[in-house]
Amino acid sequence: MSIALCPGSFDPFTLGHRFVVERAAARFDEVVVTVVVNPNKQGMFTVDERIDLISSTCADLPNVRVDRWRGLLVDYMRNEGITTMVKGLRSTVDFEYEVPMAQMNRELADVETLFLWGDPKFAHVSSSLVKEVAKLGGDVEPFLPPDVFAAVMRKVNGELSV
Numbered sequence: 001m002s003i004a005l006c007p008g009s010f011d012p013f014t015l016g017h018r019f020v021v022e023r024a025a026a027r028f029d030e031v032v033v034t035v036v037v038n039p040n041k042q043g044m045f046t047v048d049e050r051i052d053l054i055s056s057t058c059a060d061l062p063n064v065r066v067d068r069w070r071g072l073l074v075d076y077m078r079n080e081g082i083t084t085m086v087k088g089l090r091s092t093v094d095f096e097y098e099v100p101m102a103q104m105n106r107e108l109a110d111v112e113t114l115f116l117w118g119d120p121k122f123a124h125v126s127s128s129l130v131k132e133v134a135k136l137g138g139d140v141e142p143f144l145p146p147d148v149f150a151a152v153m154r155k156v157n158g159e160l161s162v
Contacts, residue, residue: 004028004084004114007036007073011043012148013054014130016122020088023116025061032082033058037070044131044155057145074109085113090123 004024010017010033024031035050045053051066058064069076077083085105087098095115102113125143134140134156141149 001029002027002084003030003032003080003082004086005032005034005073005077005080005082006086006088007034007069009038009041009043009127010035010050010054011041011045011127012130012144012152013050013057014122014125014127014143014148015145016088016090016118016125016143018057018145019119019122020086020116021058021064022061024086024114025064028084028086029063031061031064031086032080033064033066034073034076035066035068036073037068039070045151049151053145053148053151056147072108074105074111077111078109083111085111087113087115088118089115090118090125 006021006024008017021031021033033054035047035054037047043050047068051068054066058066073085077085085102087102089095089098098113098115105111105113122143130140130143130152134152140152144152
């Protein structure tokens with residue numbers, strides 16, 4: 001059985017993320033979307049909220065499950081018996097950033113990283129940019145799954161829960 005890990009902070013989970021997860025799900029028996037916990041970052045969404053949003057967004061992909069991890073991803077992968085990591089790329093800038101991590105993961109735990117090019121129509125979209133534009137009143141609906149868009153709007157408008 002082939003299993004791949006798709007890690008990220010996913011704050012929020014965009015259509016670009018969904019595109020990469022969908023492509024990975026077509027190539028592996030199972031895909032584990034892992035929300036990586038960074039204690040030094042204050043996100044728009046809690047980890048539990050992100051997991052719920054990703055789960056609802058990917059509910060139509062039966063071979064995708066969502067989990068969380070704090071620490072080295074290679075430790076999680078060892079614990080789960082996963083040897084392939086999937087990372088989405090929007091541009092060569094992403095590639096330059098990701099390659100050293102991929103090489104380190106291979107050295108630490110014999111993890112291979114599979115890079116998938118994202119959908120070109122979302123090449124300019126990042127979670128950080130989506131949050132910034134939404135907070136300033138811009139329309140981010142074209143970049144987010146419907147449930148995530150609704151949750152972002154609730155957060156921007158000061159409502160407490162998603």
